[in-house]
Amino acid sequence: xxxxxxxxxxxxxxxxxxxxxxxxxxxxxxxxxxxxxxxxxxxxxxxxxxxxxxxxxxxxxxxxxxxxxxxxxxxxxxxxxxxxxxxxxxxxxxxxxxxxxxxxxxxxxxxxxxxxxxxxxxxxxxxxxxxx
Numbered sequence: 001x002x003x004x005x006x007x008x009x010x011x012x013x014x015x016x017x018x019x020x021x022x023x024x025x026x027x028x029x030x031x032x033x034x035x036x037x038x039x040x041x042x043x044x045x046x047x048x049x050x051x052x053x054x055x056x057x058x059x060x061x062x063x064x065x066x067x068x069x070x071x072x073x074x075x076x077x078x079x080x081x082x083x084x085x086x087x088x089x090x091x092x093x094x095x096x097x098x099x100x101x102x103x104x105x106x107x108x109x110x111x112x113x114x115x116x117x118x119x120x121x122x123x124x125x126x127x128x129x130x131x132x
Contacts, residue, residue, distance in 0.1 A: 042114055045123070058094045064112050066103030083115070092120035097127045 063071040070082040077085060096116055100109045116124055 042110065042117065044113075060091050060094050060096050061099070062091075062096050062116065063099040064101060064104045064109060066101045066105075066108070070112075086115060086119040089120065091116065093122050095123045095125065096121045097125045099127050 061071075061073055065071055065076075068079045070077045070079070072082065072085060072090070098113065098116065100112075113124065
């Protein structure tokens with residue numbers, strides 16, 4: 001008698017848990033896509049091949065040494081000092097050759113490049129120091 005009861009039962013797969021998980025994943029993906037932030041960039045003009053030294057001699061060497069220290073034509077400044085020097089128009093209309101030290105972070109480098117761009121330089125050149 002027990003065998004006949006088992007044969008008459010309808011055995012099926014319960015998809016309720018699967019559908020719940022799919023809906024939760026769908027909500028997660030929709031929220032993740034809606035919170036994506038835009039990436040902002042700084043426009044940068046790269047020098048052309050064959051561009052030589054500045055014939056006018058109006059080139060300024062600017063170095064980001066890291067840890068809030070800067071060098072402008074060999075003279076060291078802290079962050080407040082370099083900002084006041086740039087606001088005074090020291091690099092306005094001049095070409096700036098920019099060096100970044102190994103200890104300088106990426107964010108600090110980008111903020112410094114933006115500060116130089118806003119200070120009125122005629123052109124900004126990224127330079128690399130050779131290995132010692």
